Structures are given as structure tokens and as C-alpha cells.
Amino acid sequence: MFWNVTVSLLEGFMTTLELFCLTLIFAIPLGLIISFGSMSKIFPIKWISKTVVWVIRGTPLMLQLIVVFYGPELIAGWIGELGIDNALFNALAGMKGLDRFPSVLLAFVINYACYFSEIYRGGIESIPKGQYEACQVLGMTKSQTFFRVVLLQVVKRIVPPMGNEIITLVKDTSLARTIAVYEIIWNAQKFIKNGGLLWPLIYAGAFYLIFNGLLTVIFSRIEKKMDYFKA
Amino acid sequence: MAILQVDSLKKSFGKNEVLKGISLSLEEGQVMSIIGSSGSGKTTLLRCINFLETADSGQIFVDGDVIFDGEDKSKHKAKETREKQLKIGLVFQQFNLFPQYNVFDNVTLAVKLKAKEREDYKGNKKQILKEIDENAKKILAEMGLSDKMEAYPWQLSGGQQQRVAIARALALEPKILFFDEPTSALDPELTIEVLKVIKELRNMGRTMVVVTHEMEFARNVSDKVIFMADGIIEEEGCPTDVFDHPKSEKTKAFLAKSFE
Ligand SMILES: Nc1ncnc2c1ncn2[C@@H]1O[C@H](COP(=O)(O)OP(=O)(O)OP(=O)(O)O)[C@@H](O)[C@H]1O
Numbered sequence A: 001m002f003w004n005v006t007v008s009l010l011e012g013f014m015t016t017l018e019l020f021c022l023t024l025i026f027a028i029p030l031g032l033i034i035s036f037g038s039m040s041k042i043f044p045i046k047w048i049s050k051t052v053v054w055v056i057r058g059t060p061l062m063l064q065l066i067v068v069f070y071g072p073e074l075i076a077g078w079i080g081e082l083g084i085d086n087a088l089f090n091a092l093a094g095m096k097g098l099d100r101f102p103s104v105l106l107a108f109v110i111n112y113a114c115y116f117s118e119i120y121r122g123g124i125e126s127i128p129k130g131q132y133e134a135c136q137v138l139g140m141t142k143s144q145t146f147f148r149v150v151l152l153q154v155v156k157r158i159v160p161p162m163g164n165e166i167i168t169l170v171k172d173t174s175l176a177r178t179i180a181v182y183e184i185i186w187n188a189q190k191f192i193k194n195g196g197l198l199w200p201l202i203y204a205g206a207f208y209l210i211f212n213g214l215l216t217v218i219f220s221r222i223e224k225k226m227d228y229f230k231a
Numbered sequence B: 001m002a003i004l005q006v007d008s009l010k011k012s013f014g015k016n017e018v019l020k021g022i023s024l025s026l027e028e029g030q031v032m033s034i035i036g037s038s039g040s041g042k043t044t045l046l047r048c049i050n051f052l053e054t055a056d057s058g059q060i061f062v063d064g065d066v067i068f069d070g071e072d073k074s075k076h077k078a079k080e081t082r083e084k085q086l087k088i089g090l091v092f093q094q095f096n097l098f099p100q101y102n103v104f105d106n107v108t109l110a111v112k113l114k115a116k117e118r119e120d121y122k123g124n125k126k127q128i129l130k131e132i133d134e135n136a137k138k139i140l141a142e143m144g145l146s147d148k149m150e151a152y153p154w155q156l157s158g159g160q161q162q163r164v165a166i167a168r169a170l171a172l173e174p175k176i177l178f179f180d181e182p183t184s185a186l187d188p189e190l191t192i193e194v195l196k197v198i199k200e201l202r203n204m205g206r207t208m209v210v211v212t213h214e215m216e217f218a219r220n221v222s223d224k225v226i227f228m229a230d231g232i233i234e235e236e237g238c239p240t241d242v243f244d245h246p247k248s249e250k251t252k253a254f255l256a257k258s259f260e
């Protein structure tokens, strides 16, 4: 039995890991784009970015999952009811949502990109103006200033909050089961339904604990690595 | 011909006119001190000359080239401004060193980035970088920092940090070096070491403009002293004229307070 549970949980955990890794890969750069958007001097860009961040941070991730998964077909249904018959409307009415896993991934990427963008923004805005001015009087270009001087100082400042957010992401992946993506908690719950076994759920908890322990170690290593300078 | 010439420079922040028409000039190899009470516009003047603020009108010439012309409203390319920027250097009150680089890299970073734009960079990369390194070492030795090249800014005293900042500015070989109260963030004994360095630079023939509250230093080091009050140059002349025989009442009052 223990062996069966372990195999099933490991399978689920693979899905959890996949979701975790892919979310990070896409959300980390997307967050940077959104943070530049919300710091933009061009008003519409700033406004759109800030509104998106506000909506995403102001609503539960679970709800966003459901909207991404069921939303497209729901809207297609409404459009179908309008009964307008032309190529565009027919195409829209025939719209299908994404599959389960891509839906979850999309929702997670958008959600985490927004949270990351706020962390980046805080980090970037906390760099003293004097750093930029020093670069300017030394004749450095804007991109040299960002990549050679500002970026590493920002990274140093955002590592601790990013660490917290990433550990939250590990736990949030369990929300994927809302739309029946078989991650580790889903697989553990199966044993409650099918055999009344509660301990697999607690066993699943150990997976999270160990994984997050690992992440904590990695993050404190990164922080240590940047201890050589103070900023 | 003057190496620095400023003609009726004006600058307002909203309704607050901070520079009400500043004109001055400085010969190569001379040192100018700018004194004046808080809020008289000294920092704003330096910032306008160094492109950190854009003046509203007036003109600035460095070595015969116009680096700012208030009449010319056309947008300038960033690259053009950078070229002009490099003719002059600025040392800040708060040093503004780059915390993640050691002393040596602080000094060489901008020079190396600039060297990449040279046409012969690809072919002579090794040679060029070697020259930059040698030059940086020479400057750091002059600043008395030879044993601190590997140190990071947080490991240095304020006086050492300011000397690194001076070395960083010098590495770009500016025609004129500007200082905005280079010692006012420092304790008295550290002030002395930084002022000594500036004196040495003067003896080496550097052209410098120093905003300072150190009256003794201004008297000893400058060829020319400018006293600013409320956005205008209230009085100017050689140190003996301004300090020993001030004409304006405002200058007299300011000096009386400063030497209390
Ligand atoms: N960015 C700014 N925006 C608005 N007002 C400014 C700005 N910078 C300076 N000022 C104003 O300009 C005036 C002159 O300031 P400035 O810093 O040039 O004086 P200062 O002579 O350098 O004084 P201090 O001796 O205290 O350094 C002050 O009234 C200040 O409030």
C-alpha cells in the first residue's frame, strides 16, 4: 500500500513540479515587462499595467483559474446566442478553451507575473537616484546603467521577497486540482475517497515540506553569495 | 580663451526662479570656488552644467564648444549629450559609488564601456584594456588608494570613498572637474584628507570648480571665488578681494557668519 501511495504521489508531484517550473520560467520575465509597464511614463501603458496588477492581486487565484478554463467557452456560448451569421462571429462562437494544464499554467503565469512585477518595481524604485546620476555624469547609456549598475543591486534587494513568493507558489500549485489537474493533493485525496485513507494526504504534505526546505536553502545560498556588497 | 564659459544661465523650478542669470568664466588650470548660503542655487548651477538639470535659457561653453544653448530647442540625441557630458566630470557630496564593484572596477567601469565605442576596439582590445588598467592604477596611486583597489565601498571610510569617486571621475579625463560640497558628508579629519587631494590636483594643473563651505580651503586653493546669493553672483574675484575686501553687504554678512 505504502508503495502504491508513494508512486501515485510521485506522479502527482511531477505535475506539481512541472507547473512550478514552467510558471517560474514564464512569470519571471513577464513580471519584468509588467513592472516596466507600471513604471512607464506613457500614461495608457502605465494605466493598463496598474489595472491588470490590481485586478489580479485583488481576486483569488482559484477564481482566475476557473475564468481562464471555462471563460472562453462561456463567452463563445453568449456570442452564439446572438445568432449573428458571419465569418467572424462564427469563428468566435466556435471558440474552445485551452486544455486543463495549459489553462492552469496560463492563470499561474499571469498571477505570479503580477506579484513579481510589484516586487521588481519596489526593488527598482528603491535604488537611490544618485546611482543613476553617477552613471549619467560618467557618460553611460541608459541600458549600461540598468544592466551594469542597477540590476545587481535590484536583484540583491528582491531575493528575499522573491523567495517568499516562490515558496507560496509551491503551495499554490495545489489549486490546480480545482479544474481537475492531477497534482499531488488530488492524488492524495483519491485515497480518502477510494479507501478512507487519510495518511496519504499528510504524506503529501511532507513532499511540500521537503521541497520548500530545499528552496529555502537555495535562497539563503543566493543571499549569502551577494553578501560581499552592501546596498 | 576660457575653458569654461557660462552666459546668463537661468533656471526655475515651477515659480521658484533658482538661477536668475549666471555668467562666469574660468581659464584652463584655474580653480574656482563657489560659496554662498544654503538655497542660493550652487548645486542647481552645477547640475545644470552637468546635464542633470536642463537650464531654461543661457549658454554654456566648454573649451570653445557649446555644450548647452537655451535657444536651441531641438531634441538632442542621447549620444551627443553623452559626448558632451564626458568633457566634464562631477564629484557628488554623497560619493554615489557603485556598491557591487570594488574600488578598481568602480574607477574603470565607465572608461571600459566607453572604450567599446572606439573603432579600433576589436583589433586592439587587449592593448586598450591594459592601458585603461594602468591608467586607473596610476590615478588610484595619486589618490593614495593603491592598497585599497580590491576593497568594496562599504569597507572604506567616507574620505576614502570620496577619493575613489574623484579617481572615477578623473579616469574619464574630463577637461573640468566639478565638486559639489565634496566634504560636507565627512568628519573633520576625513575632510582634511579629501581637501589635500584636491589641492594636489590643483598643483598638477587640473581645472576645477568647487562648491564648498570650507572658507579657509576656498581662500587657499582658488584662483577665483564666486559668492552666490538668491540665484545671482553677488560678488566675485580673487580670494583676497572676496574674503578680505568684500564690497557687497551680503558678502560681508555671509563671511561674518562663516568665520564666527
Ligand atoms: N529638483 C528641484 N525641484 C524643485 N526645487 C528645487 C529642486 N532642486 C533645487 N530646488 C530649489 O532650488 C533652490 C536652490 O537649491 P540648491 O540645492 O541649488 O541650493 P544650494 O545653494 O546648493 O544649497 P545648499 O548649500 O544647501 O546645498 C532651493 O530653494 C531648492 O528648494
Ligand SMILES: [Mg+2]
Pocket: B042, B043, B044, B180, B181
Ligand atoms: Mg547644494
